[in-house]
Amino acid sequence: MNRLKHLFEHKKGPALSIYFTAGYPELNATLDIAEALEKAGADFLEIGFPYSDPVADGPVIQESSQKALDNGMTLEILFKQLKDLRKRVTIPVMLMGYVNPVLQYGVENFCRDAAKAGVDGVIVPDLPMYEYEELYSECFAKHQLSNIFLVTPQTSEERIRKIDSLSNGFIYLLSSSSTTGKNLSVSQNVEDYFKRIKSMNLDNPVVIGFGISDHESFQKANQYANGAIVGSAFVKLLGSGDGYLEKIPEFIRKIKGSGVS
Amino acid sequence: MSYHVNEKGYYGDFGGAYIPEMLYPNVEELRRNYLQIINDESFKKEFELLLKDYVGRPSPLYHARRLSERYGATIYLKREDLNHTGAHKINNAIGQIMVAERLGKKRIIAETGAGQHGVATATVCALRGLECVVYMGEIDIKRQAPNVARMKMMGATVVPATSGSKTLKDATNEAMRDWINNPVDTHYIIGSAVGPHPYPDMVARFQSIISEETRWQLKEKTGKETADYVLACVGGGSNAIGMFYHFLDDEDVKLIAVEAAGLGVDSGESAATTVLGKEGVLHGSRSILMQTPDGQVVEPYSISAGLDYPGIGPQHAHLFKSKRASYVSATDDEAMQAGLLLTRLEGIIPAIESSHALAHLEKMSFKGGETVVVCLSGRGDKDLDTYIRYFGL
Numbered sequence: 001m002n003r004l005k006h007l008f009e010h011k012k013g014p015a016l017s018i019y020f021t022a023g024y025p026e027l028n029a030t031l032d033i034a035e036a037l038e039k040a041g042a043d044f045l046e047i048g049f050p051y052s053d054p055v056a057d058g059p060v061i062q063e064s065s066q067k068a069l070d071n072g073m074t075l076e077i078l079f080k081q082l083k084d085l086r087k088r089v090t091i092p093v094m095l096m097g098y099v100n101p102v103l104q105y106g107v108e109n110f111c112r113d114a115a116k117a118g119v120d121g122v123i124v125p126d127l128p129m130y131e132y133e134e135l136y137s138e139c140f141a142k143h144q145l146s147n148i149f150l151v152t153p154q155t156s157e158e159r160i161r162k163i164d165s166l167s168n169g170f171i172y173l174l175s176s177s178s179t180t181g182k183n184l185s186v187s188q189n190v191e192d193y194f195k196r197i198k199s200m201n202l203d204n205p206v207v208i209g210f211g212i213s214d215h216e217s218f219q220k221a222n223q224y225a226n227g228a229i230v231g232s233a234f235v236k237l238l239g240s241g242d243g244y245l246e247k248i249p250e251f252i253r254k255i256k257g258s259g260v261s
Numbered sequence: 262m263s264y265h266v267n268e269k270g271y272y273g274d275f276g277g278a279y280i281p282e283m284l285y286p287n288v289e290e291l292r293r294n295y296l297q298i299i300n301d302e303s304f305k306k307e308f309e310l311l312l313k314d315y316v317g318r319p320s321p322l323y324h325a326r327r328l329s330e331r332y333g334a335t336i337y338l339k340r341e342d343l344n345h346t347g348a349h350k351i352n353n354a355i356g357q358i359m360v361a362e363r364l365g366k367k368r369i370i371a372e373t374g375a376g377q378h379g380v381a382t383a384t385v386c387a388l389r390g391l392e393c394v395v396y397m398g399e400i401d402i403k404r405q406a407p408n409v410a411r412m413k414m415m416g417a418t419v420v421p422a423t424s425g426s427k428t429l430k431d432a433t434n435e436a437m438r439d440w441i442n443n444p445v446d447t448h449y450i451i452g453s454a455v456g457p458h459p460y461p462d463m464v465a466r467f468q469s470i471i472s473e474e475t476r477w478q479l480k481e482k483t484g485k486e487t488a489d490y491v492l493a494c495v496g497g498g499s500n501a502i503g504m505f506y507h508f509l510d511d512e513d514v515k516l517i518a519v520e521a522a523g524l525g526v527d528s529g530e531s532a533a534t535t536v537l538g539k540e541g542v543l544h545g546s547r548s549i550l551m552q553t554p555d556g557q558v559v560e561p562y563s564i565s566a567g568l569d570y571p572g573i574g575p576q577h578a579h580l581f582k583s584k585r586a587s588y589v590s591a592t593d594d595e596a597m598q599a600g601l602l603l604t605r606l607e608g609i610i611p612a613i614e615s616s617h618a619l620a621h622l623e624k625m626s627f628k629g630g631e632t633v634v635v636c637l638s639g640r641g642d643k644d645l646d647t648y649i650r651y652f653g654l
Binding site: 051052054056058062066069074075076098100101102103104125128130149150151153154155156159174177178179182 | 277278279282283285286425431434437438441442539545550552554556558
């Protein structure tokens with residue numbers, strides 16, 4: 001069964017996804033955090049594998065990545081941790097990170113180990129569409145991994161159509177062209193852009209990310225999309241010191257707001 | 262074999278445009294337009310005029326007699342150090358700002374290591390009246406203070422890069438982040454032959470003036486357009502690719518690129534990418550870079566801020582893999598000695614970057630009568646503090 005497809009077909013109301021960097025704040029907290037997030041009501045997850053030069057990320061995720069690397073996180077260790085993923089977590093899980101660690105691990109090895117762990121999709125922001133189509137799409141398909149593409153306000157309609165045709169999970173709609181961790185300000189322009197995407201009636205569900213940090217921005221995003229992704233705001237919580245696991249239910253409840261399941 | 266970029270943006274196995282979607286519209290706009298813009302007659306005319314009257318080109322090809330005597334070969338120095346602002350970087354900065362203008366951009370950003378590219382960019386922004394923001398590693402800001410002051414005088418904002426190793430790599434990351442956050446009105450003037458396609462090709466074309474002039478200058482001086490050896494230092498590789506460009510198809514010209522070995526290639530404190538690196542992706546292109554087995558980029562080291570970069574441009578990776586050029590290295594000590602030697606023999610203080618190329622002369626053996634061209638990519642004024650400290654002057 002395709003967990004992502006199932007989620008978007010059966011989910012009533014907006015889906016909430018949470019991003020966190022594997023290996024942060026502690027090397028071995030990955031599955032504890034994932035499990036706590038599911039229990040708290042997150043609908044799907046993005047687990048970031050850290051990279052030394054994350055050019056699409058703002059300071060919060062940069063710092064979490066550096067700390068994770070200092071803690072010794074590698075793709076090899078992450079896949080070892082993920083061996084028990086499906087014993088503890090049932091919601092869809094994406095892996096998110098930059099292309100160079102994937103290349104060094106080997107694309108085939110990466111897809112195989114991700115699939116084996118029960119990962120549903122992969123988000124690699126700096127993997128170009130051309131290279132994906134030519135070199136990687138076959139491997140992704142063989143292992144039934146969804147490749148998630150990003151769309152920004154500057155992405156042309158023609159390119160969005162192409163992305164839609166290559167996607168089989170969801171499309172990651174950036175609230176603005178920015179690095180991660182900026183606050184969403186819904187101006188008329190942003191609203192027009194969200195409306196424009198919605199009116200395109202894409203085949204894939206659309207999930208909005210970048211700048212979603214609280215209930216208000218979550219609600220706003222969900223007027224136009226099937227869900228929203230919170231990253232930096234959650235990573236900040238993880239960095240807030242001991243007891244971060246216990247703070248997760250409250251964090252999720254606040255974002256979703258009462259009455260939303 | 263072709264040593265140039267193909268229509269997909271690759272040099273053999275290297276190149277491409279590994280960029281997040283946020284950068285795609287800008288890079289794609291550039292890719293679609295750059296050749297048409299730079300091949301346009303009015304562009305060419307204006308570019309040539311600026312190179313002549315503003316930069317002071319052609320830069321001399323100087324027969325270094327005492328250096329030649331010492332090594333037993335006929336050695337010419339391509340004097341990019343005599344350009345306005347003191348290095349080859351201005352060639353590319355002028356070309357790119359003209360491209361940016363024609364794309365209707367109002368704001369210029371750049372990264373810089375030694376500060377030469379930052380100064381060149383700040384200079385052309387002053388010349389054309391465009392806003393300029395330069396990212397520079399916090400460590401480099403300290404070791405290249407005069408260049409920081411020059412940029413500020415020109416009206417540029419210098420932003421310290423405080424992440425990672427706080428040098429050129431991190432300044433490049435910060436510049437890319439700026440570009441992501443300013444997707445419409447900003448052009449990023451990359452200073453080295455790195456970055457996503459079409460940057461490496463565009464930078465190489467603007468720097469190719471170095472070898473274009475060298476050919477006719479050699480013809481005037483020796484009766485022959487080519488040399489036996491052509492040497493240049495390599496960080497990201499912009500002066501080297503400019504120096505090699507018009508010799509690439511003359512297979513009898515031996516091209517030698519000199520990397521910075523820092524304290525020695527095996528010391529753990531080095532920037533010798535072709536020795537220590539593996540294939541991978543950094544700053545938007547597939548190339549060779551210094552990295553851990555897990556694909557994390559390793560912090561390089563060199564006494565020279567301009568060579569302190571963990572990768573090389575994709576065209577260099579191709580020239581290395583295809584063996585068209587040989588990649589060697591010189592340590593801090595070898596470079597510093599070579600810099601002092603040139604000063605004593607010829608009265609020219611070279612940039613420490615360029616001193617790396619000069620240092621390799623020491624390791625070559627000549628039969629006598631060979632013609633050698635060394636790219637003197639920049640002058641050493643900015644490095645005086647380092648020279649003074651190193652030699653206890």
